[in-house]
Amino acid sequence: MKVAALDLGTNTFLCLIAEGDRNGITKVHKDLVEVVRLGQGVDKTGELHPEALARARKCLTEFKKEIDRHHVDKILAMATSAARDARNGQELFDIGKELGIPIEVIPGEDEARISYQGATGGVIDPTKTNLVLDVGGGSTELIVGHGDKILFGESLNIGGVRLTERFVTQQPIAEQEQQKLRHYIDGELKKVLSEIQKNKPDQIIAVAGTPTAIAAAEIGGFDEKKVDKYVLTKEHLKFWVTEFSQTSVEEKRSKYHLGGRADIIFAGASILLAVVEALNMNGLLVSTKGVRYGVALEMLRSGSRS
Structure with a gap:
């Protein structure tokens, strides 16, 4: 079919x-x-x-x-x-x-299952507990699963477009605006953090345009075979959040080939980093699925x- x-x-x-x-x-x-x-x-x-x-x-x-x-x-x-x-x-x-x-x-009731299946491409390691992190433009989905069983799923109203429109007035981004945006993300994450921690995820699998664009920037261009399963470390995410905060939209487009994602990439990267730090993980695995x-x-x- x-x-x-x-x-x-x-x-x-x-x-x-x-x-x-x-x-x-x-x-x-x-x-x-x-x-x-x-x-x-x-x-x-x-x-x-x-x-x-x-x-x-x-x-x-x-x-x-x-x-x-x-x-x-x-x-x-x-x-x-x-x-x-x-x-x-x-x-x-x-x-x-x-x-x-x-x-x-x-x-x-279906969103968590569809997102989880999609992020793993239907190929799931039955020995691992995964946190699938899907950063969208308007919302971010966090789904914990073990094997093919969903343990927890929640959608938060934090996304690249929503947060950029709400908190960012110019780029490079003022320190005060960066802090307000991060404070808001942390506040939203608090709503689900204890439930996620209770299920003890072994790894974070990040899907959608933000992680794949950052991975592509690191390797010098988008190559699906290289981007899929690419590891973005916490230290590298910190670098990118700082870099995206200190550059204009045009600089982000020309230096990192971010196209229509250039103006919202700071907010998306901030969400990724906030989740990694909140769970005290070393980084995350990028998936080109979704x-x-x-x-x-x-x-x-x-x-x-x-």
Whole structure:
């Protein structure tokens, strides 16, 4: 069976076209990524911005052309934080309907499982307890699992776009703004820290654009084989948080090829570092997988979703 699994995030839209069966993914045909910034202004206005919806339409139109070229059997798009938070979120669903792309909001009870399965690519070491850390544009998911069993999962309203819009007024970033942003992250993490510590994770697996972009910056360019399972140490994360705070958006784009992520990378890196420090870990493991892999696995395994 061939499926198209889309992850419509607050900052980035992703589309995975893959083949497989109930046992998992056997071949990846395309893995498309586009910075859409769907969450533009949502934290302040509570609505999806017309410009963001126009970018979403353009991106999904291009994704649909690629999907049609591959003659997939099933399509499913999962919308996350921005669509959940926005009063006019229905407009995004209407765009999907027009284009023949079914869009669903990930139900709370399924989100942890889908994110966890996706981050591990469905290949899970049964001897390890993992903390999957998915830093998005509007929210951050923290899911603890042992083998393929979910032990704990929570979504916090901290994300790269949300925190940047709330706390950062210029870049380089003033010390006071850095402190306020970090203080807010630490306050949110306190809500879940004891539950995570109780389950004693052996390692952190970080997914989404922030960790993969930082790993790519360290190795001098994005190479999926090198970025996947790359180790970002606590000391290196501290370096990047400092570096991103002291550079302009344009410097971050030109020096580290961060593209549409350049203005929010400081907030995303700050979340990664805060979690590593809160759990007293030495670093984290980067995964190039994520929700889209979890959505693909859901379709392949269920055989009934459309």
